[in-house]
Amino acid sequence: MTKSLEEVCSDVLEKTVPTNNERKHILELAEKLRRRVKTAVEEARIEAEVRVEGSVAKDTWLKEEPDIDIFLQVPITMPRTAFGTICLEIAKKATEGHKQVERFAEHPYLESFIDTTRVNIVPCYRVKKGEWISAADRTPFHTDYLKPLLNKSLRREIRLLKRFMKGIGVYGAEIRVGGFSGYLCELIILHYGSFAKSLRSIADWRESRIIDHEDHFEGRDQEVRRIFDEPLVVVDPVDRGRNAAAAVRKEKLDELIVASRAFLAKPRLEFFYPQETVTYALDKLFHVMTARGSTIVFIRFGRVRAPPDVLWGQLYKSLRSLRKMLQQHDFKIIRDQVWSDERDLNMFVFEVEQRSLPFTKKHLGPPVEKMEECENFLRKHVGMASTIAGPYVEGGRWVVETKRRHTDVVKLLAEKLKRGGRGVGVADLISKALTDTIGILVNGEIAKLYSSNAEFAKFLTEYLKGKPRWLNGIAVQK
């Protein structure tokens, strides 16, 4: 039985719009916390405004995942270091007796949990619009901008879009995800008017999409492109110099586009609430890996002491560097991935077509027209120990067959990472952790870890399947 888009959306709304009671509960909790923070502020004798911000303030949170954001707007005379000292202490005091985690985005803040509700207490400066000091200073302006523009209907559409983004895995501006923030979802709905209209527009997005709801750059797309070079540009209504979609990576944008098309073609609840991945049993895991015939190298290492955004930034940077290094050594990478539990275990995964390369490699020299380069090339290669055959002329250029230095991908990685891999572009903190705790596992050697770590097992199962979860339902179309 296929459902219409309206039917599916109505099912989703039932699941994700808080009931009146739930709304009341969260708003009361938020207000109680705000007051507690305010009290702590007063006790600390600093002059700060305390406001509820984010999705709770705008009534756009998803009922299954309420996040309460409390902002401390401190005077601009306060030094930035106070964010990590006085402000953090105020936050700790206000949530005393609950689980607390010190976090760090651009600056420190406190995450705590009241029962299952996440509460972020974030310091920022109380500034005039446009005179931003810290990254969080815009948030109150976002709230003030949106609140009067939203109505009940738009808030429902926002919840649909957020839930959709979560379902397909593109929600979140943190570096780990590189996707769409809640604020960005709100701006998209504000601009297009509804979830369905947004998806229809997104399905048709072409390169270099620009949304400029407040017409800050009316008719001056060229200028926008000069200022912003991200794949998606959503000019922040409260700051024309900021791209509210700056965090969106090209791949996440592409995933949203193709998922939107697939959803519009066949609306299904699974886009919003994908089925949990059932991890492969161990024998199935071996079978699937063997059937691939490739070589999967797992580089595991232990704790990196850094906030998630720093950790993921360094993980991705290091992944790119190692990918480049392997490609320069002629290994054909099928896919690579990075995984982290953000605690004790980090992992690079490189899947290459073949573990070993042949000893001999064809090395292309200069075209015969370049006389001087040719002479140097011949001087370098004729009769050298590293020369296996040639040089000879082929396709208009000198070519020589030489001995390959590295033929085994595992040995190559082990050698390059022996001292942390800084020389091949591994980021500092990762390099340090690698030096102390590296372990390299190949193919089936991952079994023990797979069996003992459910989170990782899920990651690896999804990796091996290698397709967006919402694609499962598409197969039925045939």
Add this chain to the structure above:
Amino acid sequence: MTKSLEEVCSDVLEKTVPTNNERKHILELAEKLRRRVKTAVEEARIEAEVRVEGSVAKDTWLKEEPDIDIFLQVPITMPRTAFGTICLEIAKKATEGHKQVERFAEHPYLESFIDTTRVNIVPCYRVKKGEWISAADRTPFHTDYLKPLLNKSLRREIRLLKRFMKGIGVYGAEIRVGGFSGYLCELIILHYGSFAKSLRSIADWRESRIIDHEDHFEGRDQEVRRIFDEPLVVVDPVDRGRNAAAAVRKEKLDELIVASRAFLAKPRLEFFYPQETVTYALDKLFHVMTARGSTIVFIRFGRVRAPPDVLWGQLYKSLRSLRKMLQQHDFKIIRDQVWSDERDLNMFVFEVEQRSLPFTKKHLGPPVEKMEECENFLRKHVGMASTIAGPYVEGGRWVVETKRRHTDVVKLLAEKLKRGGRGVGVADLISKALTDTIGILVNGEIAKLYSSNAEFAKFLTEYLKGKPRWLNGIAVQK
């Protein structure tokens, strides 16, 4: 001890210019044969002029390899079929009692051997200049054009250039070689004035070189390029519509260019008279092949009944087709070659980096912008048995990892050639021979043939060394 260019050339001239006695002997033999053919012509009651042509007529032959060309110029009223009947019989009669081989270029002719001297008796039409019927009709005009322009000095320079071309392996317009004809060597010397000047010019040749000694196209290079698309164009002085260098393949041109440079940098006799290749002993052969770490596949097959130019044309065409087929199946070819003794044994050689490819292959689909193509791609791959992982979006396009149909290069070749390989572009006569007599050998399996066939052993040794023989001496420069 390094010698000057003049010293080396003087050594060569000593070896390659016939002595007066030798010249007298060849000219007398040629004249005797001409008269015999003339007699046979008269006995056959046809009206034909009989002339000595080629290098003997122009006194430009190499003393170690004299070729006597006798041309029968028959009236244009004679049907083309007569070349293979009456003319051939005349030729046979004239060389009765000597070894005779029926040959075929554009049309039939007779090759015979008087002692060790090769004699070609070639029919052609007696035409007016420009009214060419058969390909050989121009030859008498070439002789008539050049004879008055050559002097003793130029003839010495021509012999040097011919010997040089032979030495580096680019002499001969036959399809097997794809190099420079004797006539072309003569034109080059005529144009540049001497061997040294020719080499200096050649060393500096750039793309699309044009020589137009008679200024047929004076100042109209564009027009020349429109008419001729070969890498080297030498406008035939007796026929402005013909490129005397049409047979020269790009690789042979390149080889001449780089050899010229190397020779000018360090003149050595070896360029003219390279050392015979000493074939590897069997254990050395194994060692060299193992050290390469590649897979060499030898496809052998038996006699192809065709004149050499037809045989080589089909061999090269088939080699190209098979190369393309292997590349389409993702095998990385290091080099390929074809070898033939022009009698009982032919051989394709394909050296690939690795015998086996991984089971899984990454198949790139359409960019996400192409909506309809994306839909088709998904319909084709989601949930299919051939799909190993994905589809997923990567780098702005859909990608799927699929099962590879062919992972073993030997099995792939065996399968494609089972019925002759016509379906993958193998030429007709080759296909027929393959069907009846194919044998596939891999790496060391070639040992038996190597040991029993000195000609092939030399080919394989040179293949494995893979460099022009004149490069050996260059190593000393370091």
